[in-house]
Amino acid sequence: xxxxxRDATATARAPELSDDDAELVDALLGGSHRALARAIxxxxxxxxxxxxxxxxxxxxxxxxDVIGITGxxxxxxxxxxxxxxxxxxxxxxxxxxVAVDPSSPYTGGAxxxxxxxxxxxxxxxxxxxxxMSARGQLGxxxxxxxxAVKALDAFGKDVVIIETVGAGQSEVDVVRTADTVAVLxxxxxxxxxxxxxxxxxxxxDVFVVNKADMxxxxxxxxxxxxxxxxxxxxxxxxxxxxxxxDAPAHPDDPDGETAHGGNSDGGDGDAGGDASExxxxxxxxxxxxxxxxxxxxxxFDAHAAHLRESGEIETTKHQxxxxxxxxxxxxxxxxxxxxxxxxxGGIDRLAESVRRRETDPYSVAAEIVGPIVDCVETDGA
Numbered sequence: 001x002x003x004x005x006r007d008a009t010a011t012a013r014a015p016e017l018s019d020d021d022a023e024l025v026d027a028l029l030g031g032s033h034r035a036l037a038r039a040i041x042x043x044x045x046x047x048x049x050x051x052x053x054x055x056x057x058x059x060x061x062x063x064x065d066v067i068g069i070t071g072x073x074x075x076x077x078x079x080x081x082x083x084x085x086x087x088x089x090x091x092x093x094x095x096x097x098v099a100v101d102p103s104s105p106y107t108g109g110a111x112x113x114x115x116x117x118x119x120x121x122x123x124x125x126x127x128x129x130x131x132m133s134a135r136g137q138l139g140x141x142x143x144x145x146x147x148a149v150k151a152l153d154a155f156g157k158d159v160v161i162i163e164t165v166g167a168g169q170s171e172v173d174v175v176r177t178a179d180t181v182a183v184l185x186x187x188x189x190x191x192x193x194x195x196x197x198x199x200x201x202x203x204x205d206v207f208v209v210n211k212a213d214m215x216x217x218x219x220x221x222x223x224x225x226x227x228x229x230x231x232x233x234x235x236x237x238x239x240x241x242x243x244x245x246d247a248p249a250h251p252d253d254p255d256g257e258t259a260h261g262g263n264s265d266g267g268d269g270d271a272g273g274d275a276s277e278x279x280x281x282x283x284x285x286x287x288x289x290x291x292x293x294x295x296x297x298x299x300f301d302a303h304a305a306h307l308r309e310s311g312e313i314e315t316t317k318h319q320x321x322x323x324x325x326x327x328x329x330x331x332x333x334x335x336x337x338x339x340x341x342x343x344x345g346g347i348d349r350l351a352e353s354v355r356r357r358e359t360d361p362y363s364v365a366a367e368i369v370g371p372i373v374d375c376v377e378t379d380g381a
Contacts (some may be wrong), residue, residue, distance in 0.1 A: 015052035025056045029153055033125055036155050043147045044132055054147045060154035064096070066306045068178030070164040071201075075184040078211040080287035085127050087293050088159050094126040096152030099163040100145055128152065143327060146177045176320050179313065180303045182206040184298070185224065196275055201231055205303050206278055208296065212284035224282045230249065231280070269270030276320045278306050333372070340368045 017025065021042075027035035039057075042050045069077050069084075078099070085095045112323035145162065150161045164174050174181055181205035207224045209217055281299050307313035321348050341347055344367065348373055 009250060015049075015055045015261060017052045017056055018049055018370035020047045021053055025053060028057070028151065029060060031156070033128060034130065034374040036151060037130075039151050040130055040148045043151060052221070054150055056360070057150055057154035059186065061150050062151075062153065064157050064160045065079055065286060065300070066149060066153070066160045066162065066177065066179045068162045068164065068174040068181040069184065069298055070174050070181065071184030071208075071210075075186045076287045077163050080184065080208070080293070081161055083287050083290045084297065085129075085159070087122060087297055089127060093158040094156065095128070096149075096160040097127065097129045097163065097293075098145055098148050098152070099129070099131045099224075100142075100165045101133060128155075128157065135369070143331075145325075146324065149177055178233055179307060180205050180300050182208050182300075184208045184210050185220060186211050186370055187214040187220045200228060204297070205278065206299050207280055207282045208292075209282070209284045210287050212292065213286050215291075217284065221282060221284060228280045228282060232264070254372045259290045277313075278303060278310075334370055337368055346366065 024035050024039055024042075028039050039053055042053060067084075069081055070076055074120055080101070081097060085097060088095050103345060130148060132144070132148060149160050149162065155180055162174060162178055181203050183201075183206070185207065187209060207228065209220050209224065211217070212221075283292060283296055283299060287293070306318070341350065344350060350364050
């Protein structure tokens with residue numbers, strides 16, 4: 001297996017499949033779980049050829065319902081994901097799970113990647129589980145995770161579940177990959193509920209009080225319901241569109257409904273009977289026993305139907321791909337700039353020249369970026 005791609009020039013070119021990777025893609029599309037595992041390994045390690053693999057799989061994606069499960073540590077995400085996968089299998093769906101774990105500071109791999117987390121589904125080949133490293137990305141998700149979801153989608157999984165790292169509340173990256181986002185909170189976690197106001201509230205399509213057999217469950221449910229009501233209410237000022245994206249008013253909508261189906265005043269969708277608006281549900285589960293899991297899946301199904309029927313799914317996909325393109329372009333341009341820095345003697349030599357007042361940071365940056373700008377202007381001429 002090759003090392004990570006480091007040639008910025010090669011990275012910036014359109015990806016081309018090698019013969020071996022073309023066979024790997026064919027085997028994956030043909031239903032080989034071994035090929036799926038090998039492809040995801042290449043994707044996670046960012047080895048040579050991984051971009052071409054994902055590019056070849058892209059046209060085969062779009063069939064899976066992608067669900068994000070997020071929440072603070074201790075909320076029971078892993079146990080709930082286990083029970084969700086088992087319930088989906090009982091009704092005949094195939095399932096892919098990507099569990100994003102904290103990154104090891106030494107290897108970059110998943111710290112908890114070797115733990116047994118899917119006990120109810122061991123031996124079931126139609127539940128594909130993969131633990132991946134967050135690789136230090138804010139929000140707990142890396143580009144590799146999004147690419148792994150595409151591989152599972154192209155493989156033909158009916159449902160793909162992403163379990164986020166759950167470290168802190170910077171989990172908003174999940175919205176760029178998942179169609180439906182469930183935020184888990186455990187009873188009595190008043191601080192966690194308050195923290196939701198800092199930003200994660202806006203990304204939830206479903207809020208789940210897990211471990212609902214514990215003391216404090218009713219109070220936590222009430223707090224969440226109040227927060228959702230305030231989010232949807234006209235004075236909340238918190239509604240930023242579905243999944244936290246800004247949603248401009250549709251030019252053909254005289255009533256001020258947004259492209260995501262939400263009202264411009266943030267009003268409650270149920271109040272006006274507007275079927276195009278989704279009001280987040282607040283549910284209870286006891287993942288250890290499976291209580292509430294069927295109701296949760298029914299809510300996921302309802303949200304997926306809402307996305308399709310309202311046309312919102314196309315809007316969110318458009319925004320998702322736009323952000324993905326920006327991320328990839330920034331990464332590629334950054335790699336080209338790093339290569340140019342090395343051609344100028346390295347960052348230490350340049351920094352020392354600035355320290356000695358022989359030059360200044362702006363001049364150095366212009367000198368580094370200049371050749372890249374020249375190439376762009378030449379190609380565009």
